[in-house]
Amino acid sequence: QDAFVAFHVDKVLVSKYLKPLQIGELAPDQPSVEPTKNEMLVRDFRELRDTVEKMGLLEPSQLFFFLHLAHILLLDSAAWLILFYFGTSLLPFVVSLLVLTISQVQASWLQHDLGHLSVFKKTKWNHLLHKFVMCHLIGASAKWWTLLHSQHHSKPNCFHKDPDIDMHPFLFTLGKKLSVELGIKKKKYMPYNHQHKYFFITLPPLLFPTYFHCHTFYIAYTKRYWVDLAWMMTFYIRFFYTYGSLLEIKSVLAYYFIFRMLESSWFVWVSQMNHIPMDIYYDRNLDWVSTQLQATCNVEQSLFNDWFTGHLNFQIEHHLFPTMPRHNYWKVAPLVKSLCARHGLEYQCKPLLTAFADIVHSLKNSGELWLDAYLHK
Helix, strand or coil, X not given: CHHHHHHCCCHHHHHXXXXXXXXXXCCCCCCCXXXXXXXXXXXXXXXXXXXXXXXXXXXXXXXXXXXXXXXXXXXXXXXXXXXXXXXXXXXXXXXXXXXXXXXXXXXXXXXXXXXXXXXXXXXXXXXXHHHHHHHHHHCCCHHHHHHHHHHHHHCCCECCCCHHHCCCCCCCCCCHHHHHHHHHCCCCCCCHHHHHHHHHHCHHHHHHHHHHHHHHHHHHHHCCCHHHHHHHXXXXXXXXXXXXXXXXXXXXXXXXHHHHHHHHHHHHHHHHCXXXXXXXXXXXXXXXXXXXHXXXXXXXXXXXXXXXXXXXXXXXXXXXXXXXCHHHHHHHHHXXXXXXXXXXXXXXXXXXXXXXXXXXXXXXXXXXXXXXXXXXX
């Protein structure tokens, strides 16, 4: 099926694991597509994917990713060298923080590429460098990320199936229909009518230094990802040894927490601009294209937007072709737009600041819908 094809690079290898599960072939008179799925859209998308493969758009540019990794390592080193050469007064301290934050966020975009197997043709090289970038450079578990992110891509914005929206309803109420449903049930974990205000001081600055920080270690330990844990410890040993040689313990801890907050804010605004404003509801078992289009939108292309978002401004193309190297998204975008136009699907693309504002607007609207339903007798 389309999801299987989208996620796997070496289809011959992974198909071997499916053979023991085969029950039999469909009878000739049985439909190959479920009634909830658009058969014509499924057919046209598969033709598009064949075209994409023939155009070589799934082939990675080694130079692109090498230069990206080089600029991450350069910034990572520069953050420490700034403190080493210019001292630990306020200005060098702040500049070093900003440089390390940029390095960490760009590393998170690169680990995303590696986790999707889009940097190397060989899966094992993607996995190996993924551990280096995610575990050693960032300090989180690569397998933890893969476990959660694969679920997100399979069913984006589907409640109970996409872990990225597990914040509903405990911290935020998301989506128009879910918000009304929550209000009718008289559920109130938070003052949701104010969620567009407390969003600024909760999710963006605190996701990384609190929840993610604990959750990645919890999953790695409980699922016995011992190799990941060993790699992760190399990050903390390196960080506290190098920065501890220049800063007092209180300053090191403050430095660490602040750059995690800055990194978290950058990541949350970029990662949520494509999803929170979109449709959020239970899984309706739609076809692959419809599932992705209803949950994703794009942000306008520019050199800055591409770099700032790690090419996640092309979220639609990324969700349709998750193993595609990001430097090719712009090439396939016109073909995807044409497919959407042919089938009457909305292809949303907006300016960067508008996308950020839409996060707040959607939270405000969801909170108001919840309140109306909650107060209705």
